[in-house]
Amino acid sequence: MTAEPRPTGTAHAAVAAAVAPFFAGLPARERSTYDRVSHRYVEPLDARDVAATLAPLFARAYVQHLEGEYEDRRLIARVRPADGTAEHVTRERFAEAVSTVLRHVPAAPATASFQTRRAVEHVRLLAERGPLSPYVRRVASAIGERLPYLGDLDPRPTLVRAGTTSTASPEARAEQRRAYMREKSRAARAQTREGRRESMMRAAAWCVIWREQVGPGAHAAPELHAAYATAAERAGMTPLGRTQLYRIADEALGPRKRRAAGPVYVVPQEVAPMNLEQRRDLAALIVDRLTAEWREHALDGLADLVAERRTEQVAPDVDNVAPVVNLDARRALRVA
Known part of the structure; x- marks a missing residue:
């Protein structure tokens, strides 16, 4: 899999235009909480409001697909019009794409309120941690709920799950999963x-x-x-x-x-x-x-x-069998 593309100049302009309404008023903010990494209190923009603002940008390339007996499992897929497929992406990969966009949210202008300017700074601060940030995961989850459905697209792309292409063997898919878990564990240990x-x-x-x-x-x-x-x-x-x-x-x-x-x-x-x-x-x-x-x-x-x-292990004899105990010799020692 390839890494998520970084925002281009056009993408920067699209993000700036999407969040511009936040700077005109006094947007809702998250409850102030203490951030143990930066050792400061943070009060970012409300996650669901941010998700509602950015969802149209992600809807250009991502869709959601519900599956399961009661359609209670939501998958996110990246549409690839060139080959008519929609490749499933993990929640971590999608959250990484969301964090990339959040890191490039422009700073609030001087005309915005102090609370808004500070909230935008906190959004960018938390986005630097990628999928490890609970705030980023909440924004990504809320965006996923607002994406268009795969079945509503015409023509409907073919859903391709991660690591299930015809060129990937079962051993290769297993190694991909192990590499993913190793990277996830390494990132968590690094943050700790x-x-x-x-x-x-x-x-x-x-x-x-x-x-x-x-x-x-x-x-x-x-x-x-x-x-x-x-x-x-x-x-x-x-x-x-x-x-x-x-x-x-x-x-x-x-x-x-x-x-x-x-x-x-x-x-x-x-x-x-x-x-x-x-x-x-x-x-x-x-x-x-x-x-x-x-x-x-x-x-x-x-x-x-x-x-x-x-040293605590009993060393075997040369024939790799249990040692033979001479009972007559032990009786003679006790009598003596």
């Missing part, structure tokens, strides 16, 4: 890692600021964690776990010291303050070092586990 890295960066920067503010002396590690958790919750973030925070704090503040009352972080008498850029560089250095260290430990731990389990 990126969000986790951002949280670690913020925690490292917070530790540097905390060291400059608390002053010299010994500070209990639980107090550090409690202060960090409170700050994270106030910022609308999910705080890191205690163990992960301590690993970051050990790099930013120095290793914990053992005292009778428990572990403490010792802040020296002279602490040179850092500017924003220095804090960001230090936080990136800490996170890069920890992530590399965790990967190394994970590989070492796996090797140790394999070696340990191999």
Whole structure:
């Protein structure tokens, strides 16, 4: 399958003309929600209103087809007039095409309201994540409901399902499905890692600021964690776990010291303050070092586990049969 084409100059003009009515008034917006990726509140244009606006553009190339015993399953197909077929596309591929269009929605003009300009910015922000964005999937689903039906076209194209062309063998179709699932899983893991890295960066920067503010002396590690958790919750973030925070704090503040009352972080008498850029560089250095260290430990731990389990296995004799036990010798040992 080929990738979805990017909007051309004509397509850009069509998208701009379609969304122009949004800029004239005060369009409906989604309920404000906290976005954990960008760490900000987003309030994009209402998904169903956006879908109603963009549906005529997609109706030029896409159709819907209902199937199932009660016609409760909706398929999306891309019409190919040259060969008289309509090729089925997956929901992810269709959502990717929708996200491409949303990413190219023009910015609202200065004459539009502040709320509208901000809502359009949030639409483009969420569209950058493609099918992984729930907002993009809602827009794509609503557009699919507004597409023309395959059976209403005259002449009616032949529906060709993805990977079922005559040139694709069953093995090739199976490999296509596996490749699709691998790519989907890889994209999901990449987004999770990126969000986790951002949280670690913020925690490292917070530790540097905390060291400059608390002053010299010994500070209990639980107090550090409690202060960090409170700050994270106030910022609308999910705080890191205690163990992960301590690993970051050990790099930013120095290793914990053992005292009778428990572990403490010792802040020296002279602490040179850092500017924003220095804090960001230090936080990136800490996170890069920890992530590399965790990967190394994970590989070492796996090797140790394999070696340990191999030593626990009973080694067979040379004939690959169960070892023979001399019962007379064992009785003689017990008597002795």
